[in-house]
Amino acid sequence: MKTTQAAVVGCGAIHTLHVEAIQSSPASQLRAIVDIDPVKGQALAERYGCDYYADYREMLSDSEIEVVHVCTPHAAHKAIIIAALAAGKHVFTEKPVALNPGEVKEIKHTLANTAARLGVCYQNRLNPSSQKIKTLLENHRYGKVLSIKAMLTWSRSHDYYTHSPWRGNWASEGGSLLINQAIHTLDLMQWFAGGVTSLKGVVESSFLGAATEAEDTAIANMELANGARGIFYATNCNTTDSALLLEIHCEKGLLQLHHNDLWFISGEDKELLISDEAPNAAQKCYWGNSHQQAINNFYHSINNADNHNYVDIHQAEISLRMVEAIYRSSITRNWTDI
Template sequence: MLKVGIVGCGNIFTMHATSCDHLKNATLVGVCDIKKDRADAAAKKYNVPAYYDYKELIDPEKIDVVHVCVPHYLHPVISRYALEHGVHVLCEKPMSIDYEDGEANVRLAEERDLRYGIIFQCRYNETSKLIRENLKNGKLGKIISARCTLTWSRSDDYYSQSDWKGTWDKEGGGVIIDQAIHSLDLANWFIDSEPVEVQAHIANRNHSIMKVEDTCEGLVRYKNGTMLSFWAMNNYGCDEPIEIRLYCENGKAVMSYDDARIELNDGTVLTTQTQTDGIEYEGGKDYWGFQHIREIADFYAAVEEGREPTISGREALKIQKLICAIYESGKSGKTVTL
């Protein structure tokens, strides 16, 4: 039985705690939050001790695995502390704000032979898997161009209710690092080549309360010649489905929210929809999907088997590099060469 601790008892806590509760090879043994009421409520619900300082919970005598569910700027700090103290780390996205902090923790985990995983649960959707599979088996052929759009609504209230969202130092950005990171990760994973050049524009067009970008558009060129165009904004009136379109040598693929459709040039049509596992996540939001449990199960199996988790820190560095290049280009107004 793996002993699990969770640091951060805010919004996303439910996806981690409920998943741990449903997985047979792990047991939650402690929760931590600097907000005492949150730690106490979570501790009461799961009948485990509450901690108010992560250093008291992250102790190899107490836990094997820590889930890091705190504001972005603390991801590399708490992950590093855990790795230095011999505890495996499963951290929410993004792994860090700066690329170097994430990279340093990847090296540390590898040196210490500890598992370090980053949550990108959308890779576990049936829709993502269908598209990736038909790229890997060659049916779609090479991607010529890819397009990614996100038009969501995050009001001023959403930002004013948080003490870290909407800030450069604590969140590291806005719509790109927080919301579009998932669809950009999927597109980057589908393309499966090295980004070599990034052009991006960022702007805050309709959020007086915060300074980070609520809009970003850009273009990424890859080593294999593929081009990815993207547009993300969170000043729309509602959350419209995220869309990823791929124009490939042998056909087209489109992922829109819970549906995927592949049309091959030979007339074959393949479709699928994302399925839930029938588990209730109290307080969970539909747009997070229901796939955390699949990635968490893979992570626990990786710890038990002594192998790398499927979405390891090293794997997550790929999207981290792209996100950082988008911000560098957006802030400087210059094309970034990688």
């Protein structure tokens, strides 16, 4: 079996899921990590038994490395992705793929001139409940979809932003709540509906106004590609991380995802369709359990030319455009096309 050599750039909280996925597969091996903090980086390299680099550009000169995982703050994504692709490396990046659609255009230009692949981590598409919903809707099991409603009420403290100053800033994060926490939910809504055509939204800064220059709360109504309405609400101002509430109203009843359980509700009848496995103690509840599968799928795809079982830049761009459209609509107070 061919063993693919990998490097992970950025050693914040999310990087551990990437390292675990690489190390747990016989098809991949962690060759290097990259972090600008030499003390932290050296210590982690010793723990993982791999090389350490302070500069990702130096790492890219290693011809043995085939895949680069990007786990840095958002503002660094574009430069690292473009450099890695130009060096002939495949790239698997955390969301968002870039700060805005303009940066996506630059990445696409580089991608078009290389044989390397770029995958984006929208792992929640792979949750058992998400897969079940997608299949049911594609098979029209419950008739026409009338609306999709999503409510995300999580908790972020002032310390969350002050301890990581890149968070909540337009220049370094590209926004706040929408582009970081809520982008997964926006992606699921449009994925279930086959896309989104237009939306009207509002962003506000309230309880976290002193900690972030961007939004802590957002609402949006959407015209979805399947003709359904989209109703979206998200906030980081809750006092706890509540489970995502997702409801899909169909002609024959209601699909409801809450607390990792997917139900079908019709009148007084309520049927449990599937349950997601709760995240283990090493993972945050809102990450889900599907990083491993998303990474495995990408590695399988790069080793099988006809396989494209991963979220590419064209799919990843949709939710980023939704984020940008909500920001724009909040200013103009008008419907915005996607």
